[in-house]
Amino acid sequence: MNPPTxxxxxxxxxxTRLKALxxxxxxxxxxxxxxxxxxxxxxxxxxxxxxQLVKTHGTPVSIGVAAPGLPARDERCIAHMPGRLPGLVxxxxxxxxxxxKPVPVLNDAHAALLGEVWLGAAKSLRDVILLTLGTGVGGAxxxxxxxxxxxLGRAGHFGxxxxxxxxxxxxxxxPGSLEDAVGNHSLHTRSGGRFHSxxxxxxxxxxxxxxxxxxxQTTIRDLAAGIASLINVLDPEAxxxxxxxxEAGDDLFLPLAAEMERVEWRPLGHSVPILRAALGEWAGxxxxxxxxxxx
Amino acid sequence: MNPPTxxxxxxxxxxTRLKALxxxxxxxxxxxxxxxxxxxxxxxxxxxxxxQLVKTHGTPVSIGVAAPGLPARDERCIAHMPGRLPGLVxxxxxxxxxxxKPVPVLNDAHAALLGEVWLGAAKSLRDVILLTLGTGVGGAxxxxxxxxxxxLGRAGHFGxxxxxxxxxxxxxxxPGSLEDAVGNHSLHTRSGGRFHSxxxxxxxxxxxxxxxxxxxQTTIRDLAAGIASLINVLDPEAxxxxxxxxEAGDDLFLPLAAEMERVEWRPLGHSVPILRAALGEWAGxxxxxxxxxxx
Numbered sequence: 001m002n003p004p005t006x007x008x009x010x011x012x013x014x015x016t017r018l019k020a021l022x023x024x025x026x027x028x029x030x031x032x033x034x035x036x037x038x039x040x041x042x043x044x045x046x047x048x049x050x051x052q053l054v055k056t057h058g059t060p061v062s063i064g065v066a067a068p069g070l071p072a073r074d075e076r077c078i079a080h081m082p083g084r085l086p087g088l089v090x091x092x093x094x095x096x097x098x099x100x101k102p103v104p105v106l107n108d109a110h111a112a113l114l115g116e117v118w119l120g121a122a123k124s125l126r127d128v129i130l131l132t133l134g135t136g137v138g139g140a141x142x143x144x145x146x147x148x149x150x151x152l153g154r155a156g157h158f159g160x161x162x163x164x165x166x167x168x169x170x171x172x173x174x175p176g177s178l179e180d181a182v183g184n185h186s187l188h189t190r191s192g193g194r195f196h197s198x199x200x201x202x203x204x205x206x207x208x209x210x211x212x213x214x215x216x217q218t219t220i221r222d223l224a225a226g227i228a229s230l231i232n233v234l235d236p237e238a239x240x241x242x243x244x245x246x247e248a249g250d251d252l253f254l255p256l257a258a259e260m261e262r263v264e265w266r267p268l269g270h271s272v273p274i275l276r277a278a279l280g281e282w283a284g285x286x287x288x289x290x291x292x293x294x295x
Numbered sequence: 296m297n298p299p300t301x302x303x304x305x306x307x308x309x310x311t312r313l314k315a316l317x318x319x320x321x322x323x324x325x326x327x328x329x330x331x332x333x334x335x336x337x338x339x340x341x342x343x344x345x346x347q348l349v350k351t352h353g354t355p356v357s358i359g360v361a362a363p364g365l366p367a368r369d370e371r372c373i374a375h376m377p378g379r380l381p382g383l384v385x386x387x388x389x390x391x392x393x394x395x396k397p398v399p400v401l402n403d404a405h406a407a408l409l410g411e412v413w414l415g416a417a418k419s420l421r422d423v424i425l426l427t428l429g430t431g432v433g434g435a436x437x438x439x440x441x442x443x444x445x446x447l448g449r450a451g452h453f454g455x456x457x458x459x460x461x462x463x464x465x466x467x468x469x470p471g472s473l474e475d476a477v478g479n480h481s482l483h484t485r486s487g488g489r490f491h492s493x494x495x496x497x498x499x500x501x502x503x504x505x506x507x508x509x510x511x512q513t514t515i516r517d518l519a520a521g522i523a524s525l526i527n528v529l530d531p532e533a534x535x536x537x538x539x540x541x542e543a544g545d546d547l548f549l550p551l552a553a554e555m556e557r558v559e560w561r562p563l564g565h566s567v568p569i570l571r572a573a574l575g576e577w578a579g580x581x582x583x584x585x586x587x588x589x590x
Contacts, residue, residue, distance in 0.1 A: 070562060080562045127446040141528075143445070148438055150530020151422040152565060155438075160527040160560060165458040165476075165520035172560035174527065175520050181460075225460035225470050232455040232469065233436075233528055235445020265455060265467035267365055267375045270447060 005030065009053065009060040010289030011046070012108060012282075013037055013067040015084045018046050021285035022057055025293060027119045030057060032282070040086055043096070050097055063103045064292030065093050066111030066284035070153045075104040079153070082171070102295050106288055109156060110147055112242060112277070113140035114287030120278035121240050129236045130277060131158050131227070133245035136171075137179040141234050148234075159183065163225050181222035184245065191215055198245045206251065217255065224259035231272050232265055242277030249276070300325065304348065304355040305584030306341070307403060307577075308332055308362040310379045313341050316580035317352055320588060322414045325352060327577070335381055338391070345392055358398045359587030360388050361406030361579035365448045370399040374448070377466070397590050401583055404451060405442055407537060407572070408435035409582030415573035416535050424531045425572060426453050426522070428540035431466075432474040436529050443529075454478065458520050476517035479539065486510055493540045501546065512550065519554035526567050527560055537572030544571070 007030050012019040018037040022030040035049045036042075054060070067088060069081025076092050093103040106114070113130040116122040122130070126145040132138040137159030141148040148155040159179030160172050167176020180186045187195050195201045195212070198219075204212035227239055246252060256274060264271060279286055302325050307314040313332040317325040330344045331337075349355070362383060364376025371387050388398040401409070408425040411417040417425070421440040427433040432454030436443040443450040454474030455467050462471020475481045482490050490496045490507070493514075499507035522534055541547060551569060559566060574581055 143438060143443055143450075144441070146439070148529070150438070151532040152530055152562060154527065154560075154562065155530040157527040157530075157560075161456070161524035162458055162520035162558070163460040165517050169558070172527070173558050174523055174560065175558055222460050225457035228469055229456035229524075230528065232449065232452040232467070233525065234443070235447055235450040235452075237446040263457070263464070263468050263470055265449075265452075265469065267447060267449065 004058045006061050007057060008289045008293050009050070009063045010111075010285035010287070010292070011050070011063065011065045012111065012284035012288060013042075013046070013065065013085070013088070014108070015068070018042070018049060019282060019285050020049055020053060021282060021289060022053060022060070023286070023289050025061075027286070032285075037085070042085060043087055043091075047097070062101065062289075062292035062295055063093075063097060063099055064111075064288035064290070064295075065103060065105045066108040066288040067105060068108050071105045071107055073153065075106070076102065077105055104288075104291050104295055106291055107140070107153060107156075108284045109138035110140045110149070111285075111287035111291065112279070112283035113142060113156075113240075114147060114290055115279050115283035115285070116240055116242075116277055116287075117142060118290045119286055120283060121275050122238065125238055127234070127236045128238050128240060129156070129158070129230055129234055130240040130242060131230075132243040132277075133182060133223075133241060134243035135185045136183045138243075141236070143234065158226065158230060161226055161229060163222055163229075178222065178226040182219055182226075182245070190219075198248065202248050202251050220252070220255050220259055224256055224263050227256075227274070228260065228263040228265070236272060239272055239274045240277045241274060242280075242283065246276055299353045301356050302352060303584045303588050304345070304358045305406075305580035305582070305587070306345070306358065306360045307406065307579035307583060308337075308341070308360065308380070308383070309403070310363070313337070313344060314577060314580050315344055315348060316577060316584060317348060317355070318581070318584050320356075322581070322585075327580075332380070337380060338382055338386075342392070357396065357584075357587035357590055358388075358392060358394055359406075359583035359585070359590075360398060360400045361403040361583040362400060363403050366400045366402055368448065370401070371397065372400055399583075399586050399590055401586055402435070402448060402451075403579045404433035405435045405444070406580075406582035406586065407574070407578035408437060408451075408535075409442060409585055410574050410578035410580070411535055411537075411572055411582075412437060413585045414581055415578060416570050417533065420533055422529070422531045423533050423535060424451070424453070424525055424529055425535040425537060426525075427538040427572075428477060428518075428536060429538035430480045431478045433538075436531070438529065453521065453525060456521055456524060458517055458524075473517065473521040477514055477521075477540070485514075493543065497543050497546045515547070515550050515554055519551055519558050522551075522569070523555065523558040523560070531567060534567055534569045535572045536569060537575075537578065541571055
């Protein structure tokens with residue numbers, strides 16, 4: 001009998017689900033599982049999930065966690081997160097999981113970018129940004145090969161740039177934010193109650209609904225303005241788009257390319273490629289696992 | 296007779312003037328001079344200026360250059376600059392000055408930030424951004440102690456973020472940019488022909504002119520929206536404001552603080568200090584000199 005393969009574990013904790021992914025150091029998948037994290041007893045579900053994986057595959061070499069909010073500087077816990085997931089803030093994950101070495105905790109969008117850099121659409125890139133377009137708009141930046149964390153760990157909150165400075169405040173007080181202009185959470189309001197998901201909006205626009213087509217075009221214009229801004233601030237060699245809205249594929253990327261033609265600064269004719277993130281909703285687990293292997 | 300003090304030279308080339316500053320390695324001033332760089336023969340003026348300094352003070356240990364535009368990756372020249380200063384693009388400064396070692400060339404706002412980090416308002420900071428508010432709006436970022444350059448060297452072009460996504464394009468196609476909302480270059484248009492300088496606008500607002508007060512308030516609101524965005528993207532520990540408009544002092548910083556109260560994301564009550572840059576228009580020469588000493 002061969003000794004068990006050494007493996008690393010990435011956890012991605014969301015408001016409703018925990019995703020767990022077991023990988024080799026080369027990134028080959030050993031197992032994946034998803035459990036509910038919606039209730040007040042989410043901690044128990046997480047603990048049971050990890051215990052079960054250990055029982056089946058043995059103790060991992062390292063464990064990493066992706067979670068919403070701002071991680072502490074020492075990466076042991078989430079230091080700040082408004083709402084949801086009671087008990088997450090200040091939870092020391094090494095202690096909680098009873099693990100024998102530090103369990104690094106990353107912001108979930110940061111983890112997703114590290115996943116894309118390791119195994120996805122950002123391989124070999126050194127300056128790249130990711131925007132996650134879903135319920136809200138999140139993001140992360142790699143600059144000169146390193147994750148941009150900033151002073152409090154909040155760098156990359158691209159949803160919270162102001163693209164309509166005289167607009168109403170968003171959840172963190174940003175006036176007329178990119179998140180409110182693009183995220184699914186505001187679509188019901190933006191569409192006068194007609195649409196709940198961007199997929200429905202795009203389908204209606206394609207079916208010839210002029211109101212839907214207008215709204216989709218406005219959404220893309222706002223997104224393009226945000227991306228152009230970020231290009232001028234961070235100067236990436238590529239922009240990745242992930243999250244549910246990016247699943248619109250060509251219906252997003254083609255009109256977006258036309259808008260970028262209009263609004264992007266292209267010194268010496270250089271334009272920045274806008275790519276679809278490759279790893280889907282498992283990117284965060286992959287990045288968390290990868291980060292843990294450095295501890 | 297003592298041997299001459301070793302010194303380093305910082306040059307800051309603008310559209311109308313070259314500033315030259317001779318410093319010791321500790322940052323003590325030995326000499327400063329300014330010559331015109333406005334005409335087509337600006338290169339000759341620069342060369343004469345440097346030759347004169349060498350004649351007086353001996354050969355410097357190193358020379359650094361700050362200039363408008365995007366420096367090449369190897370820092371030997373400016374690779375891209377629209378308009379002005381004919382012959383600047385691709386000019387190899389080591390060759391041009393006949394110097395015995397590389398002469399690093401920096402973007403002027405990047406150089407100003409490095410100056411502030413060395414001897415000014417950003418000493419001991421590791422994550423800090425600078426906005427230069429003048430004719431246009433420029434900027435630079437230090438992240439984790441390093442200058443953020445990006446892929447093409449354009450990182451930190453904070454004037455070219457879109458704060459009115461449905462607005463007209465600015466000089467690099469950014470719709471409704473921060474530069475067009477705040478810079479002196481657009482004030483004549485923004486004020487319906489009434490004002491040419493922000494200093495005049497502020498004076499009129501203070502004298503009780505309601506139209507001027509409104510316009511100044513709108514300018515500050517737009518600036519605050521831009522700064523709040525940059526805080527959420529780069530997460531600095533401090534924001535520096537430089538350039539002519541920052542000379543408004545309390546007339547800028549006090550109403551800006553009130554606006555930031557409204558639009559800044561303050562996790563755990565943390566607010567980011569907004570400071571006045573300390574080195575004025577010589578910051579670029581200081582940063583260029585400092586950078587050269589690392590070559």
